[in-house]
Amino acid sequence: MRYNVCVVGGTGFIGSHLVARLVTMGHVVRLPTRRAEAAKALAVLPGVELVECDVHDPRALERVIAGSDAVINLVGILHGERGTPYGRAFARAHVELPRKIAQACSDRGIARLLHMSALGADSNGPSMYQRSKGDGEVAIRETGIAATIFRPSVVFGPGDHFLNTFARLQRRLPIVPLAGAKARFQPVYVMDVAQAFANALDNDVTVGKTYELGGPDVYTLEELVRFAGAACGCGRPILPLPDSTARLQAAIFEKLPGEPILTRDNLDSMTVDNVMTGPLAPELGVVPNGLEIAVDYLNGGHWEKRMSDYRRFAGR
Template sequence: MKNILVIGGTGFVGRALLAELTRDVVYASRRNCSWGDGLFITVPTRHRERAKALTVLPTVKIIEADVHDPVTLAQLMSGQDAVINLVGVLHSAEGVPYGADFARAHVELPQKIATAARAAGVRRVLQVSALKASPNAPSAYLRSKAAGEAVVQAAGGEWTIFRPSVIFGEGDAFLTRFARLAKVVPFFPLASAHARFQPIWVKDVAATIAESLQRAESIGQIYELGGPQQYTLTELVRYASVTAGHPRQVWPLPEWLAWLQARVMEWLPNPPLTRDNLRSMQVDSVCAANTGLPFQRIATPLEAVAPHYLG
């Protein structure tokens, strides 16, 4: 595993993964191991200028490319040992069985990646999905994630799939959003207030993905990734506001009003809530049997990290 293609590497999880992989490059010799020696990471992006900060990372090559184009994807796959797909979107227009944006990012792209990887002889394919992804899930988001998993598995080869719960860390779009809102709103009228999550630190996700490249036993496995504790959405919103220094009350909304709130918010750019988000929260985003991390890793508690960036 010396040549690695990271698709979606400029995003939230991608930046953490690149830092983890290049950390091994820098410190491999000090740890008396060969991992990282001669490692080369390729990161395609639609806008290279927006990813300039990543160019300082050792052995990382940023290429402006359209990964949805099969010809371009085939060229990117040439000479790679592994491909990691981190691409994901949170919103899409309504559609059956899922909207066009979900179909393009979560189903069609993994299909193209799996096909190109197999044609190029890429050994490993790692796919980041979502906890509770299922073809029978209530939301289009979770159904599309399950469809993406299915096409990767159907292509054969040495695949590994990761299903994280909500991911937190500096720059996240979850706790940080509530912390910022707490500065300007007097209270939180909250939909799906009792939905449960098992938040996982982005660096734990990145470290697990990176280690799986070295673990033969990870081939053909689906890993659920969650932190050490479960929380309701109400608890997380209260925690974010208190930690940010702006404690706010949470007012759980009745179901009919929650759907109305989501319908209105869908008109906003980058909406904080959609009807499909509500459908996703009908299924608690928690691991089976409270499973945390593979490879005997110990997940980092939310309270050990969040105060450093929410404050």
């Protein structure tokens, strides 16, 4: 079935891949964005409509989702100012916006809402990120809408800020001082995340359920950094940092200009294993790819080529 889908947060890393996947499946995608110029790579895909608006404005949000068969929310941030139980940025992106989206769907009679949460989301979790993600799930449920919620582990793929960051650091540094070296993750390929969302869209069995998403294998952070170095051909020695030094490093990174590589809140999140409690749900129809698929882009593959492939598959 062909759907009209509004994808909130669709211009980011995961969103770009999901929008492209939806288009190849024949769906029509409306993509709200603050600046259409920032989404020009997606604008060339057939069936994509860019709408400049502020989705945090309830009236603008209601207008942009009007006429949609389904709404997908992918908005998320990794860093924000500190606060109790979390800072303002986390509250705005992870709690208030999901509530507004769910309420707008309810008011407009849109029954299908797919929401991106995170593995480890917990209103009582150790980090602001996890607590805000947990409260965002609660906020959606409180509106009464039966959303499908996804909780992925760390997501990798072309254009990611995860493995690519580790590769970039090893190209520049003679040694990698690593905080949280023993933290455990179950990385999931971005195309598999996109496929899970796309398959759930047309599967009533998934309505109202919460799904964990992860890849086939579990790794420590140190193992992931070593993999990224080997894949890009520039592996460096890794120096695991004790907790006290790691927190000092993170506090310093927080003060530097630009997006921090690491924050104290990230370290708080890593005190809990980012690992699934069971296998992928069969109704999602996804056979997860292993980490080795990342070699393609870490050693020189380009997102532009992937976008060209999507356009070709979509008949452009």
